[in-house]
Amino acid sequence: MTTGGRSTPWTGIDRAVWAAGLAVAAIVWGWAWWQAAGTAQLNHQMPWASGAVGAVLLATMTHGTWLLQARRRIGLRRLALLADDAGIADDRPADAGRPGGPLVAAPGLRRYHRPDCPLARGAEFTAAAQAAHESAGRMPCGVCRP
């Protein structure tokens, strides 16, 4: 999903639905104002006022759909990238990251990891017990969740 070479969480259909929803809301609102301004009788104006409120509700729903669609795609993408079902954690050795097993970190870093964590691979980390990391003020990694 790219726009002008830049990546975004919205597809062309999302943009079309958003633009169409806002266009319909704007037309209904403008028509309601035009009709209400053309009469001096309050009882004739009230239905058009209701139409204007309906236009705002339509615009709100359009904005909400736009934002929730992006929120959902970001959540799914995050799951695909970082969750266990991404396959990264499935082939870890049987003893890796078991409760009470060694966990790795480096001096100066704020998080400790499982030895097979993708964020720890290739780095010169040293292993220690979880209690030792926690006493050093480190927090568990949010990706491998030791």
Added chain:
Amino acid sequence: MDLKSLFRLQWDRAAAWGLVALGAVVIAAGWVGVSGSALPAEQLPYIISAGVGGMFLLGLGATLWLSADLRDEWRKLDRIEHRLGPIHDAHPPAPAAGADADERCLVPVGEPS
């Protein structure tokens, strides 16, 4: 960073602030119109045009602002995906039940989804 570059990079947030400011001005103008009329039938067109129109602009501004945050988050995932790319190549993700490749956003950025 000069103002022009800032507006170019943060056009969505700049537009959001502009719309919110415009919405506030429109609502204030509507209030002036309503306060100058004694008859409800004269006041209602101001409420529909300026009151409802101002809310419309405020909502659009808020959506643009939240969209900018979501776009930033998406680009951050782009960077994470780029860094994790070699690991994912070595350990291809298993397909999630009930989700196609596009929904799981596994299509590389820049390729047709």
